[in-house]
């Protein structure tokens with residue numbers, strides 16, 4: 001081929017098209033060769049420092065001993081160190097003291113880590129009480145200042161730890177069913193009276209019946225209830241069960257009672273016991289978190 005190369009002395013490959021279009025055989029540009037060697041060197045350095053060559057169940061380690069999981073653990077340890085500062089104090093303080101400590105109560109209500117109030121509440125409480133304590137039908141609102149059992153932060157600790165209702169650590173009697181002892185008319189009259197109370201009216205005839213039929217024993221002369229019995233305040237506009245139709249809701253409660261295990265129609269109001277399930281610190285955090293919904297008193 002070289003014999004009939006019309007461009008002798010040139011380092012072409014002998015491939016020629018259209019009379020003078022030649023393929024030359026030049027070395028690659030210098031900058032390109034340098035980059036090539038640099039990247040090769042980089043690979044070797046990387047392989048020495050970091051894990052690179054896969055084996056069957058493992059891989060080469062690299063002299064830095066770096067691993068992804070190691071880096072994650074280091075990061076976690078750093079976060080733990082910051083948390084530890086708060087967590088160690090929480091375990092030595094009462095819920096009341098924590099609440100009074102702006103830094104700690106802020107940590108509980110605004111943190112988003114695994115131990116923060118929001119996460120604990122979301123995992124354990126929101127199914128019944130709503131994601132922000134707004135409550136739902138038959139499950140009380142925690143974000144208002146109306147409390148069945150008391151809204152002091154230590155009372156809230158007690159409620160969460162021991163539960164409330166027939167299976168609580170200290171079981172509560174609930175409200176008896178009056179269907180067997182009162183006539184439909186009497187039940188209707190009492191329902192009307194208590195709904196009146198919640199609207200600011202206090203009918204004397206109704207009051208007489210309220211006293212005669214024993215309602216006062218638990219709900220008090222003024223109908224405001226007693227926190228020790230969990231006998232809700234009947235005079236406020238916050239209705240515990242089926243709020244939409246107060247009159248028939250009240251009649252139903254009076255007829256079938258609350259937490260009467262033997263009566264399948266009885267209303268249920270059971271706050272589970274969290275004492276064995278959550279740690280004391282978690283319960284304190286939850287109490288502070290619930291209190292800070294805005295309704296604590």
Ligand code: HEC
Pocket residue numbers: 121124125126127128129138139140142146147148149150151156159160164165230268269270271272274286287290
């Ligand atoms: C299975 C449903 C359920 C779950 C889960 C639940 N609760 Fe309750 N909770 C109730 C019911 C029902 C009541 C009302 C008890 C009553 O009427 O006596 C209640 C009452 C309360 C009260 C008292 C309210 C008052 O007015 O005095 C607090 C505080 C409370 N819950 C906090 C919590 C917290 C915090 C959690 C999560 C650790 C939680 N609850 C989980 C059902 C639940």
Ligand code: HEC
Pocket residue numbers: 148173174175176178190191194210213214215216217218219229230231232234238239240241249250251253254258269
């Ligand atoms: C042994 C105590 C007891 C007696 C007696 C009693 N109650 Fe109750 N009552 C309760 C308790 C406790 C609750 C609240 C249960 C809960 O929410 O956990 C309640 C709840 C109610 C409610 C529901 C309020 C709401 O927010 O939905 C009405 C209405 C009511 N009672 C009316 C009466 C009337 C009327 C009488 C008299 C016939 C009466 N109660 C007698 C303990 C009692």
